[in-house]
Amino acid sequence: MPGVAAQIERFSVVIAIGDVAIRLNTIDADFLEMLHQRYDGFVSAEAHAEFDLDVDLLPPAFRGPDADLSVTQRSGRWLLDRGDFRAEWEPATRHGSIRQTANPYSIDAVLRIVHTLVLAKQGGFLLHSASAIRNGKAFLFAGVSGAGKTTISRLAPSDATLLTDEISYVRKLEQGYVAFGTPFTGELAKIGENCSAPVEALYLLAQGPENRIDPITTSDAARGLLANMLFFAEDHELVQCAFKAACDFVDRVPVQRLTFLPDARVWEMIG
Amino acid sequence: MKKKLYVARSPRIAARKLGEETLVMSAQGSTLFTLNPTATVLWQAADGITALDAIVERHICSEFEVEAEQAIRDAEALAEDLARHGILLISEKPISSTRNLTVQEQYR
Incomplete structure (x- = not known):
């Protein structure tokens, strides 16, 4: 049978x-x-x-x-x-x-x-940040919930390509750091474009009475980056990797504080 | 006579000197610490072999123009604080290998 x-x-x-x-x-x-x-x-x-x-x-x-x-x-x-x-x-x-x-x-x-x-393991990371490509360069806007990731994304001009309004994807490649689009959405609920560009700058977001960009120290930059990195495990090797990735990134990529009004003119300073 | 203290950086951390400060990240709770310039000097000299008072006299008193007795008291307090957070090890004997220390000796 x-x-x-x-x-x-x-x-x-x-x-x-x-x-x-x-x-x-x-x-x-x-x-x-x-x-x-x-x-x-x-x-x-x-x-x-x-x-x-x-x-x-x-x-x-x-x-x-x-x-x-x-x-x-x-x-x-x-x-x-x-x-x-x-x-x-x-x-x-x-x-x-x-x-x-x-x-x-x-x-x-x-x-x-x-x-x-x-x-x-590759020196890259996911970051609580919006990101967009303008003039062939990627810009990251990091901050906790309420810092303005969605707002800066919403204010982006038509010549900017939105990679994400919530979670940025950064890889360390031979040519340097590259940001990629992600499907991970925030309040905007709009999936990012599936494209990439070299990272030109990381801005730590703050909302204030005027649009301005201020320099910060390297250690402030590393602290700001680490505070916004997605990090899930209390594994020693992983901690070493994430810490090294953040320190290497701030050594090579300009990190500044971006204070902005909810106003589209902020994008005149970017790109 | 007061016993000598020896200090060593914990192997369970990641650290990097950025400018004059040092960032230290502990795997325990992924906690981040910032060491100021004085603490950075102590941290860098914490090899487990050099006694804490010698570190202070050689590296801190000369660089920061502080009186030795006060500087040693401050350094001991700092070392105790860092040890409480698990990022520095303290022992009354030279620390050649952190594996030979008991938890009590490490974190006193």
Whole structure:
């Protein structure tokens, strides 16, 4: 008697952010469609991916995303846990898995963490900052929530290309630091353009009575950068990498304080 | 007679001198510390082998024109503070390897 076999169809989508391609595998066609919509502009037509993540969808019974995030490493395997997802990722095998409900927020968080871990080894980082390209150069505008990332993005002139209004992606390449567009959105809820440019300057945002740019010391620059870097693990090696990345960046890229009114004229000083 | 103290930078931190200050980041809570120029001198000289009073006399009194007795008291207080945050190790014996220190000796 012939055996009974059931073949489960598997769907994949490759999402390339910062030229780092991650393939997400799922057996749920609706979830795949949601991924295509969520990461529109960052879905790669290439079959090649640097990493594979299998997504195992669970019924909506987990704790909420407000639970504390834990990112730990054991025997070369990263364990990510936030209540609304549990994920594992092993850089050596370039493979990982995610258990989550069918929502875009959990996968978004996992992607940010995995990209952060990948970039840390390469001298790059994700940064709480808006970023835009003007005249072929990228400008970063860093600040905590309420500092003005969304406002400066909204005020951007038509000749500026918005890379993100929330999370910037910075890689250290041979030619220097390069900022890439990201699909990680803030209040503007507008996905960034999938393009890149050399980083010309980082501005630490402050709102004030006039538009002005002020110099700051190198140590203030490093403190400002570190305060806004996405950083998930209390892992010694990762701390060393992130710290070195911040110090190297401020050695090579001008970092200044940008005080601005909610006024489009601020862009006359940029680019 | 007062015992000598020896200080060494913790291996569980990342540090960089930027201008006259030094930034120190601890893996414990990813906490960032800024050392002023005087603390930077102490930090750089904290090799685990040179006694704290010798560091103060050689590097701090000469550079900052301060009286030795007061400077040593200030340095001990600073060292205790940095040790409490886990970024500096203190021992009454020279610190050749941080692995040989107990936690109590490290953070007193």
